[in-house]
């Protein structure tokens with residue numbers, strides 16, 4: 001009986017209290033970890049020894065100039081590309097050599113910088129496909145029927161989360177640009193992954209769309225681990241617990257927003273120019289890197 005309060009504070013696994021910060025082999029404390037990850041395309045080394053440690057539930061913004069390797073890093077984490085060397089770990093498990101769908105089923109999901117919707121399917125159908133796919137549906141009639149009912153329910157839940165329930169039967173191609181981006185995030189999280197990677201989720205949005213969208217991202221990813229590529233410094237400083245600055249394939253800083261903002265190397269390499277015209281929250285910050293206009297991207301798929 002005297003042991004009860006203590007037990008209540010500890011994880012049900014009976015893990016020692018220290019497990020929260022570091023396990024004995026130093027791996028399991030992080031939801032996502034990169035260890036000296038390198039990637040070359042031909043002779044060009046694009047990712048040059050990246051280390052990153054993201055704790056469960058942490059929100060990390062990955063920033064850096066165009067061409068720094070941010071999307072490449074996402075491709076390495078999600079298994080679209082293999083690393084040239086180094087390790088990627090998800091909850092302490094090495095992902096090297098796994099296929100994207102295998103990594104997805106281990107609980108990591110990503111969105112793409114370029115739209116990935118089925119434009120001729122409705123909102124509901126897009127979500128339902130994403131759910132069924134993530135269930136790893138194999139052909140068994142009875143199981144399919146049960147899964148299909150679950151999938152419908154899950155698709156409805158996600159639709160409500162992304163606030164598109166009133167657009168249920170609208171084809172993806174007929175949604176507004178911001179709605180399409182919301183649907184993409186819905187598709188990304190539909191399978192219930194605990195680690196979410198978003199590549200420029202607010203690209204091409206107006207300022208007011210962006211701020212609404214950031215609130216949506218915050219709600220949808222509550223309790224999850226988030227790694228997001230973002231150019232809008234207002235979004236970065238409003239959303240992120242930590243910022244990783246990638247310049248020419250190297251993480252030159254990884255710290256809290258305040259510390260990164262004050263970092264001389266970061267100012268020199270990247271933030272100086274971006275922050276020059278007012279501090280992060282200022283309304284003038286907007287599309288710091290000049291995104292493509294919404295109309296141009298909305299039509300893509």
Ligand SMILES: Nc1ncnc2c1ncn2[C@@H]1O[C@H](COP(=O)(O)OP(=O)(O)O)[C@@H](O)[C@H]1O
Nearest residue numbers: 041042046064065066067068069070071072073
């Ligand atoms: N599949 C690929 N083959 C060859 N080069 C690539 C490939 N993908 C990306 N790159 C190169 O890697 C560099 C980083 O690109 P990227 O990761 O898209 O940058 P970011 O997302 O930071 O703007 C660029 O020089 C780009 O041309």
Ligand SMILES: [Mg+2]
Nearest residue numbers: 070071072113
């Ligand atoms: Mg990119």
